[in-house]
Amino acid sequence: MNPKKIRQDFPVFQNHPDLAYLDSAATSQKPEKVIKAVEKFYRRQNSNIGRGLYDLANSATQMYSKSREKVAEFIGAEPEEVVFVRNTTEAENLLAYSYSFEGDIVLSKMAHHSEQLPWRRKSQKEDKDLRYIQTENGKLSLESARKVINKDTGLVAISHVSNVFGAENPVEEIIKLAHENNAVVMLDAAQSAPHMRLDVNNLNADFMCFSGHKILGPSGTGILYGRKELMEDMEPYQIGGGMVNSVEKDKVEYSSTPDKFEAGTPNVAGAAGMKAAIEYLESIGMSQIKKHTEKISEKIWDTVDQQEGFENISPEGANIVSFRSEYAHPHDIAEVLNQYGVAVRAGQHCAQPQVREIDVNGTVRASTHVYNTEEDVEKLEKGLEEVRNLFG
Numbered sequence: 398m399n400p401k402k403i404r405q406d407f408p409v410f411q412n413h414p415d416l417a418y419l420d421s422a423a424t425s426q427k428p429e430k431v432i433k434a435v436e437k438f439y440r441r442q443n444s445n446i447g448r449g450l451y452d453l454a455n456s457a458t459q460m461y462s463k464s465r466e467k468v469a470e471f472i473g474a475e476p477e478e479v480v481f482v483r484n485t486t487e488a489e490n491l492l493a494y495s496y497s498f499e500g501d502i503v504l505s506k507m508a509h510h511s512e513q514l515p516w517r518r519k520s521q522k523e524d525k526d527l528r529y530i531q532t533e534n535g536k537l538s539l540e541s542a543r544k545v546i547n548k549d550t551g552l553v554a555i556s557h558v559s560n561v562f563g564a565e566n567p568v569e570e571i572i573k574l575a576h577e578n579n580a581v582v583m584l585d586a587a588q589s590a591p592h593m594r595l596d597v598n599n600l601n602a603d604f605m606c607f608s609g610h611k612i613l614g615p616s617g618t619g620i621l622y623g624r625k626e627l628m629e630d631m632e633p634y635q636i637g638g639g640m641v642n643s644v645e646k647d648k649v650e651y652s653s654t655p656d657k658f659e660a661g662t663p664n665v666a667g668a669a670g671m672k673a674a675i676e677y678l679e680s681i682g683m684s685q686i687k688k689h690t691e692k693i694s695e696k697i698w699d700t701v702d703q704q705e706g707f708e709n710i711s712p713e714g715a716n717i718v719s720f721r722s723e724y725a726h727p728h729d730i731a732e733v734l735n736q737y738g739v740a741v742r743a744g745q746h747c748a749q750p751q752v753r754e755i756d757v758n759g760t761v762r763a764s765t766h767v768y769n770t771e772e773d774v775e776k777l778e779k780g781l782e783e784v785r786n787l788f789g
Protein backbone atom coordinates (compact mmCIF):
# COMPACT_ATOMS: atom_id res chain seq x y z
CA MET A 398 0.00 0.00 0.00
CA ASN A 399 1.06 3.54 -0.71
CA PRO A 400 0.20 5.85 2.22
CA LYS A 401 1.05 8.99 0.23
CA LYS A 402 -1.52 8.03 -2.38
CA ILE A 403 -4.00 6.97 0.30
CA ARG A 404 -3.56 10.37 1.97
CA GLN A 405 -5.04 11.95 -1.17
CA ASP A 406 -8.31 10.12 -0.47
CA PHE A 407 -8.75 12.19 2.69
CA PRO A 408 -10.03 15.74 2.07
CA VAL A 409 -8.79 16.98 5.44
CA PHE A 410 -5.21 16.68 4.13
CA GLN A 411 -6.06 18.76 1.06
CA ASN A 412 -7.10 21.48 3.49
CA HIS A 413 -4.16 20.86 5.86
CA PRO A 414 -1.40 19.48 3.60
CA ASP A 415 1.31 19.70 6.26
CA LEU A 416 -0.67 18.12 9.07
CA ALA A 417 0.92 15.10 10.77
CA TYR A 418 -2.26 13.66 12.26
CA LEU A 419 -1.19 11.30 15.03
CA ASP A 420 -4.44 11.20 16.97
CA SER A 421 -6.43 8.48 15.21
CA ALA A 422 -7.02 6.63 18.47
CA ALA A 423 -9.25 9.57 19.44
CA THR A 424 -10.97 9.67 16.05
CA SER A 425 -9.87 8.79 12.54
CA GLN A 426 -10.00 11.03 9.49
CA LYS A 427 -12.65 10.28 6.84
CA PRO A 428 -12.02 9.32 3.23
CA GLU A 429 -13.90 11.07 0.42
CA LYS A 430 -15.97 7.89 -0.13
CA VAL A 431 -17.40 8.06 3.38
CA ILE A 432 -18.19 11.76 3.13
CA LYS A 433 -19.82 11.16 -0.28
CA ALA A 434 -21.89 8.23 1.04
CA VAL A 435 -23.32 10.43 3.81
CA GLU A 436 -23.93 13.24 1.32
CA LYS A 437 -25.55 10.85 -1.15
CA PHE A 438 -28.00 9.64 1.48
CA TYR A 439 -29.14 13.19 2.25
CA ARG A 440 -29.24 14.24 -1.40
CA ARG A 441 -30.91 11.19 -2.88
CA GLN A 442 -32.42 8.88 -0.26
CA ASN A 443 -33.33 10.87 2.81
CA SER A 444 -36.40 9.52 4.59
CA ASN A 445 -37.07 7.59 7.76
CA ILE A 446 -36.54 3.84 7.79
CA GLY A 447 -38.87 0.93 8.58
CA ARG A 448 -41.93 3.18 8.48
CA GLY A 449 -42.86 4.70 5.10
CA LEU A 450 -44.32 2.59 2.29
CA TYR A 451 -43.15 4.83 -0.56
CA ASP A 452 -40.12 4.17 -2.79
CA LEU A 453 -37.81 6.68 -1.12
CA ALA A 454 -38.45 5.19 2.33
CA ASN A 455 -37.97 1.67 0.97
CA SER A 456 -34.66 2.62 -0.55
CA ALA A 457 -33.45 4.14 2.77
CA THR A 458 -34.62 1.05 4.69
CA GLN A 459 -32.82 -1.22 2.25
CA MET A 460 -29.62 0.79 2.51
CA TYR A 461 -29.78 0.62 6.34
CA SER A 462 -30.20 -3.19 6.22
CA LYS A 463 -27.37 -3.51 3.73
CA SER A 464 -25.14 -1.52 6.05
CA ARG A 465 -25.97 -3.88 8.91
CA GLU A 466 -25.20 -6.85 6.66
CA LYS A 467 -21.86 -5.28 5.74
CA VAL A 468 -20.90 -4.81 9.38
CA ALA A 469 -21.97 -8.39 10.18
CA GLU A 470 -19.87 -9.76 7.32
CA PHE A 471 -16.91 -7.58 8.45
CA ILE A 472 -16.85 -9.28 11.89
CA GLY A 473 -18.15 -12.74 10.96
CA ALA A 474 -21.54 -12.27 12.68
CA GLU A 475 -25.18 -12.59 11.64
CA PRO A 476 -27.02 -9.31 10.89
CA GLU A 477 -29.42 -9.92 13.82
CA GLU A 478 -26.41 -9.92 16.12
CA VAL A 479 -25.39 -6.38 15.12
CA VAL A 480 -26.93 -3.38 16.89
CA PHE A 481 -26.25 0.13 15.66
CA VAL A 482 -25.37 2.46 18.52
CA ARG A 483 -23.78 5.93 18.75
CA ASN A 484 -20.36 4.75 19.90
CA THR A 485 -18.50 2.29 22.10
CA THR A 486 -19.68 4.15 25.20
CA GLU A 487 -23.32 3.60 24.29
CA ALA A 488 -22.68 -0.09 23.58
CA GLU A 489 -21.14 -0.57 27.05
CA ASN A 490 -24.01 1.29 28.72
CA LEU A 491 -26.60 -0.65 26.76
CA LEU A 492 -25.12 -3.96 27.80
CA ALA A 493 -24.61 -3.00 31.44
CA TYR A 494 -28.25 -1.90 31.59
CA SER A 495 -29.82 -4.71 29.59
CA TYR A 496 -27.84 -7.83 30.36
CA SER A 497 -28.73 -9.42 33.66
CA PHE A 498 -26.66 -12.19 35.08
CA GLU A 499 -25.77 -13.96 38.28
CA GLY A 500 -22.28 -13.51 39.67
CA ASP A 501 -19.57 -10.90 39.97
CA ILE A 502 -17.87 -8.57 37.53
CA VAL A 503 -14.24 -8.65 36.45
CA LEU A 504 -12.84 -5.51 34.82
CA SER A 505 -9.32 -4.47 33.96
CA LYS A 506 -7.24 -1.74 35.52
CA MET A 507 -6.50 -0.36 32.04
CA ALA A 508 -10.19 -0.01 31.07
CA HIS A 509 -11.29 3.19 29.36
CA HIS A 510 -13.88 5.09 31.45
CA SER A 511 -16.59 4.10 28.99
CA GLU A 512 -15.93 0.48 29.83
CA GLN A 513 -15.18 0.99 33.48
CA LEU A 514 -17.97 3.28 34.67
CA PRO A 515 -21.09 1.43 33.42
CA TRP A 516 -19.86 -1.82 35.03
CA ARG A 517 -18.80 -0.08 38.22
CA ARG A 518 -22.28 1.43 38.50
CA LYS A 519 -23.88 -1.95 37.88
CA SER A 520 -21.74 -3.54 40.57
CA GLN A 521 -22.82 -0.86 43.05
CA LYS A 522 -26.50 -0.96 42.12
CA GLU A 523 -26.75 -4.72 42.13
CA ASP A 524 -24.30 -5.30 44.95
CA LYS A 525 -21.95 -7.36 42.82
CA ASP A 526 -18.35 -7.87 43.78
CA LEU A 527 -15.92 -6.14 41.37
CA ARG A 528 -12.37 -7.34 40.76
CA TYR A 529 -9.64 -6.00 38.48
CA ILE A 530 -7.16 -7.67 36.19
CA GLN A 531 -3.83 -5.89 36.68
CA THR A 532 -1.54 -4.60 33.95
CA GLU A 533 1.95 -5.95 33.38
CA ASN A 534 4.28 -4.31 30.84
CA GLY A 535 1.33 -2.57 29.16
CA LYS A 536 -0.76 -5.72 28.77
CA LEU A 537 -3.43 -7.51 30.77
CA SER A 538 -1.66 -9.89 33.14
CA LEU A 539 -2.73 -13.50 32.62
CA GLU A 540 -1.50 -14.35 36.09
CA SER A 541 -3.75 -11.68 37.57
CA ALA A 542 -6.68 -12.82 35.36
CA ARG A 543 -6.29 -16.34 36.75
CA LYS A 544 -6.51 -14.94 40.28
CA VAL A 545 -9.67 -12.87 39.78
CA ILE A 546 -11.75 -14.94 37.34
CA ASN A 547 -13.40 -17.83 39.18
CA LYS A 548 -16.68 -19.71 39.57
CA ASP A 549 -18.26 -16.60 41.13
CA THR A 550 -17.61 -14.52 38.02
CA GLY A 551 -20.62 -13.68 35.85
CA LEU A 552 -19.12 -11.21 33.39
CA VAL A 553 -15.62 -10.21 32.29
CA ALA A 554 -15.20 -6.87 30.47
CA ILE A 555 -11.81 -6.40 28.80
CA SER A 556 -10.18 -4.30 26.09
CA HIS A 557 -8.66 -5.95 23.06
CA VAL A 558 -6.13 -3.12 22.75
CA SER A 559 -5.68 -0.46 25.44
CA ASN A 560 -5.98 3.14 24.29
CA VAL A 561 -3.12 4.04 26.66
CA PHE A 562 -0.59 1.30 25.88
CA GLY A 563 -1.64 0.17 22.39
CA ALA A 564 -0.54 -3.44 22.79
CA GLU A 565 -2.75 -6.38 21.91
CA ASN A 566 -3.95 -8.09 25.08
CA PRO A 567 -4.00 -11.89 25.50
CA VAL A 568 -7.78 -11.86 25.07
CA GLU A 569 -8.13 -15.36 23.64
CA GLU A 570 -6.66 -16.86 26.81
CA ILE A 571 -8.80 -14.64 29.05
CA ILE A 572 -11.97 -15.43 27.09
CA LYS A 573 -11.18 -19.15 27.40
CA LEU A 574 -10.62 -18.75 31.13
CA ALA A 575 -13.93 -16.86 31.51
CA HIS A 576 -15.83 -19.55 29.59
CA GLU A 577 -14.27 -22.32 31.68
CA ASN A 578 -15.84 -20.53 34.63
CA ASN A 579 -19.20 -20.05 32.83
CA ALA A 580 -18.77 -16.27 32.66
CA VAL A 581 -19.61 -14.22 29.56
CA VAL A 582 -17.17 -11.74 28.00
CA MET A 583 -17.66 -8.22 26.67
CA LEU A 584 -14.74 -7.27 24.44
CA ASP A 585 -14.03 -3.59 23.89
CA ALA A 586 -12.61 -3.52 20.38
CA ALA A 587 -12.55 0.28 20.03
CA GLN A 588 -8.77 0.28 19.44
CA SER A 589 -8.43 -3.03 17.61
CA ALA A 590 -11.24 -2.71 15.04
CA PRO A 591 -9.43 0.19 13.27
CA HIS A 592 -6.31 -1.93 12.64
CA MET A 593 -7.08 -5.60 12.51
CA ARG A 594 -9.52 -8.12 11.17
CA LEU A 595 -11.96 -9.11 13.91
CA ASP A 596 -13.82 -12.37 13.60
CA VAL A 597 -16.25 -13.04 16.41
CA ASN A 598 -16.07 -16.79 15.69
CA ASN A 599 -12.33 -16.88 16.28
CA LEU A 600 -12.35 -14.43 19.15
CA ASN A 601 -15.25 -16.25 20.77
CA ALA A 602 -16.36 -13.19 22.76
CA ASP A 603 -20.04 -13.19 23.72
CA PHE A 604 -20.33 -9.44 23.20
CA MET A 605 -18.07 -6.99 21.38
CA CYS A 606 -18.23 -3.28 20.65
CA PHE A 607 -16.41 -0.61 18.65
CA SER A 608 -16.89 2.91 17.29
CA GLY A 609 -17.50 3.72 13.63
CA HIS A 610 -15.69 7.04 13.91
CA LYS A 611 -12.41 5.29 14.75
CA ILE A 612 -12.62 3.02 11.66
CA LEU A 613 -12.82 5.94 9.18
CA GLY A 614 -16.62 6.11 9.52
CA PRO A 615 -18.81 9.04 10.59
CA SER A 616 -19.20 10.35 14.14
CA GLY A 617 -22.25 9.05 15.98
CA THR A 618 -21.85 5.48 14.75
CA GLY A 619 -20.89 2.42 16.71
CA ILE A 620 -21.58 -1.28 16.97
CA LEU A 621 -22.64 -3.68 19.67
CA TYR A 622 -22.30 -7.30 18.66
CA GLY A 623 -23.95 -9.95 20.83
CA ARG A 624 -24.57 -13.67 20.48
CA LYS A 625 -28.17 -13.98 19.31
CA GLU A 626 -29.37 -16.28 22.10
CA LEU A 627 -28.04 -13.84 24.72
CA MET A 628 -29.48 -10.79 22.96
CA GLU A 629 -32.90 -12.39 22.69
CA ASP A 630 -33.21 -12.63 26.46
CA MET A 631 -32.06 -9.06 27.07
CA GLU A 632 -34.29 -6.15 28.07
CA PRO A 633 -34.39 -3.21 25.65
CA TYR A 634 -32.20 -0.31 26.77
CA GLN A 635 -34.46 2.45 25.52
CA ILE A 636 -38.10 2.03 24.57
CA GLY A 637 -40.26 3.91 22.09
CA GLY A 638 -40.96 3.93 18.37
CA GLY A 639 -39.52 1.49 15.86
CA MET A 640 -38.91 -1.36 18.31
CA VAL A 641 -42.32 -2.89 18.99
CA ASN A 642 -44.55 -5.45 17.30
CA SER A 643 -47.68 -4.31 19.11
CA VAL A 644 -48.73 -1.88 21.81
CA GLU A 645 -52.05 -2.40 23.56
CA LYS A 646 -53.55 -0.60 26.55
CA ASP A 647 -51.77 -2.74 29.09
CA LYS A 648 -49.48 -4.93 27.01
CA VAL A 649 -46.41 -4.29 24.85
CA GLU A 650 -44.70 -6.78 22.60
CA TYR A 651 -41.19 -5.78 21.62
CA SER A 652 -39.60 -6.63 18.28
CA SER A 653 -36.84 -9.20 18.22
CA THR A 654 -33.14 -8.36 18.17
CA PRO A 655 -31.59 -6.13 16.82
CA ASP A 656 -34.64 -3.84 16.33
CA LYS A 657 -35.62 -3.94 20.00
CA PHE A 658 -32.33 -2.21 20.85
CA GLU A 659 -32.74 0.60 18.33
CA ALA A 660 -35.60 2.72 19.65
CA GLY A 661 -36.39 5.92 17.73
CA THR A 662 -34.98 7.15 14.44
CA PRO A 663 -31.42 5.88 14.12
CA ASN A 664 -28.41 7.54 12.51
CA VAL A 665 -29.38 6.46 8.99
CA ALA A 666 -26.84 8.64 7.19
CA GLY A 667 -24.22 7.36 9.62
CA ALA A 668 -25.02 3.79 8.61
CA ALA A 669 -24.45 4.75 4.96
CA GLY A 670 -21.06 6.18 5.95
CA MET A 671 -20.19 3.14 8.05
CA LYS A 672 -20.79 0.81 5.10
CA ALA A 673 -18.60 3.01 2.89
CA ALA A 674 -15.88 3.03 5.58
CA ILE A 675 -15.79 -0.77 5.78
CA GLU A 676 -15.71 -1.04 1.98
CA TYR A 677 -12.82 1.40 1.93
CA LEU A 678 -10.89 -0.53 4.62
CA GLU A 679 -11.51 -3.76 2.74
CA SER A 680 -10.32 -2.26 -0.54
CA ILE A 681 -6.93 -1.76 1.14
CA GLY A 682 -7.08 -4.94 3.23
CA MET A 683 -7.03 -5.18 7.01
CA SER A 684 -3.77 -7.13 7.05
CA GLN A 685 -2.07 -4.40 4.98
CA ILE A 686 -3.46 -1.75 7.31
CA LYS A 687 -2.14 -3.62 10.36
CA LYS A 688 1.28 -4.02 8.78
CA HIS A 689 1.42 -0.33 7.86
CA THR A 690 0.26 1.09 11.20
CA GLU A 691 2.60 -1.26 13.06
CA LYS A 692 5.49 -0.09 10.89
CA ILE A 693 4.81 3.61 11.49
CA SER A 694 4.17 3.00 15.21
CA GLU A 695 7.48 1.18 15.47
CA LYS A 696 9.22 4.21 13.92
CA ILE A 697 7.52 6.45 16.45
CA TRP A 698 8.54 4.14 19.31
CA ASP A 699 12.17 4.11 18.10
CA THR A 700 12.17 7.90 17.66
CA VAL A 701 11.00 8.44 21.24
CA ASP A 702 13.39 5.77 22.51
CA GLN A 703 16.37 7.48 20.90
CA GLN A 704 15.53 10.96 22.22
CA GLU A 705 17.37 11.82 25.41
CA GLY A 706 15.01 12.62 28.28
CA PHE A 707 12.00 10.83 26.75
CA GLU A 708 10.62 7.48 27.78
CA ASN A 709 8.14 5.15 26.12
CA ILE A 710 5.27 3.95 28.28
CA SER A 711 3.92 1.64 25.58
CA PRO A 712 5.70 -1.68 25.19
CA GLU A 713 7.80 -2.24 22.08
CA GLY A 714 5.61 -3.42 19.17
CA ALA A 715 2.51 -1.56 20.39
CA ASN A 716 0.26 0.03 17.79
CA ILE A 717 -0.32 3.19 19.85
CA VAL A 718 2.69 4.92 21.40
CA SER A 719 2.37 6.62 24.79
CA PHE A 720 5.40 8.39 26.17
CA ARG A 721 6.52 11.00 28.69
CA SER A 722 9.47 13.27 29.19
CA GLU A 723 11.50 14.44 32.15
CA TYR A 724 11.57 17.93 30.58
CA ALA A 725 7.93 18.93 30.34
CA HIS A 726 4.30 18.24 31.16
CA PRO A 727 2.46 16.24 28.44
CA HIS A 728 0.26 19.25 27.67
CA ASP A 729 3.33 21.43 27.04
CA ILE A 730 4.81 18.76 24.79
CA ALA A 731 1.56 18.59 22.81
CA GLU A 732 1.58 22.41 22.47
CA VAL A 733 5.11 22.40 21.07
CA LEU A 734 4.29 19.54 18.71
CA ASN A 735 1.28 21.50 17.50
CA GLN A 736 3.69 24.30 16.45
CA TYR A 737 5.38 21.68 14.27
CA GLY A 738 2.08 20.61 12.69
CA VAL A 739 1.87 17.42 14.73
CA ALA A 740 -1.47 16.51 16.33
CA VAL A 741 -1.21 14.20 19.35
CA ARG A 742 -3.29 13.56 22.43
CA ALA A 743 -1.94 14.45 25.87
CA GLY A 744 -3.39 13.66 29.27
CA GLN A 745 -5.01 10.71 30.94
CA HIS A 746 -6.85 9.30 27.93
CA CYS A 747 -10.12 8.61 29.79
CA ALA A 748 -8.30 5.94 31.79
CA GLN A 749 -7.46 7.88 34.94
CA PRO A 750 -7.03 4.98 37.40
CA GLN A 751 -4.51 3.34 35.07
CA VAL A 752 -2.62 6.47 34.03
CA ARG A 753 -2.38 7.78 37.61
CA GLU A 754 -0.64 4.54 38.49
CA ILE A 755 2.04 5.34 35.89
CA ASP A 756 2.30 9.10 36.19
CA VAL A 757 -0.08 11.67 37.64
CA ASN A 758 0.65 14.07 34.79
CA GLY A 759 -0.49 11.64 32.12
CA THR A 760 1.23 10.78 28.86
CA VAL A 761 1.60 12.02 25.31
CA ARG A 762 0.00 9.59 22.87
CA ALA A 763 0.76 9.20 19.16
CA SER A 764 -1.57 6.97 17.16
CA THR A 765 -1.74 6.19 13.46
CA HIS A 766 -3.88 5.03 10.59
CA VAL A 767 -3.63 4.34 6.86
CA TYR A 768 -2.78 7.93 5.95
CA ASN A 769 0.32 8.32 8.14
CA THR A 770 3.71 8.49 6.49
CA GLU A 771 7.35 8.43 7.57
CA GLU A 772 7.40 12.22 7.09
CA ASP A 773 4.86 12.47 9.92
CA VAL A 774 7.36 10.72 12.18
CA GLU A 775 10.16 13.06 11.04
CA LYS A 776 7.99 16.03 12.03
CA LEU A 777 7.37 14.42 15.41
CA GLU A 778 11.12 13.98 15.85
CA LYS A 779 11.80 17.67 15.12
CA GLY A 780 9.06 18.64 17.57
CA LEU A 781 10.58 16.47 20.31
CA GLU A 782 14.00 18.03 19.70
CA GLU A 783 12.40 21.44 20.14
CA VAL A 784 10.84 20.29 23.44
CA ARG A 785 14.35 19.43 24.64
CA ASN A 786 15.70 22.79 23.42
CA LEU A 787 12.97 24.70 25.19
CA PHE A 788 12.64 22.78 28.45
CA GLY A 789 15.70 20.56 28.72
Ligand SMILES: Cc1ncc(COP(=O)(O)O)c(C=O)c1O
Pocket residue numbers: 422423484485486487509511512556558559560585587588608
Ligand atom coordinates in the same frame (compact mmCIF):
# COMPACT_ATOMS: atom_id res chain seq x y z
C1 LIG B 1 -10.50 1.39 24.41
C2 LIG B 1 -11.60 2.40 24.25
N1 LIG B 1 -12.83 2.10 24.68
C3 LIG B 1 -13.85 2.95 24.53
C4 LIG B 1 -13.68 4.19 23.96
C5 LIG B 1 -14.85 5.12 23.85
O1 LIG B 1 -15.15 5.36 22.51
P1 LIG B 1 -16.28 6.41 22.13
O2 LIG B 1 -15.82 7.74 22.65
O3 LIG B 1 -16.35 6.35 20.66
O4 LIG B 1 -17.52 5.97 22.80
C6 LIG B 1 -12.43 4.57 23.52
C7 LIG B 1 -12.20 5.90 22.94
O5 LIG B 1 -11.12 6.40 22.85
C8 LIG B 1 -11.37 3.64 23.66
O6 LIG B 1 -10.14 3.93 23.23
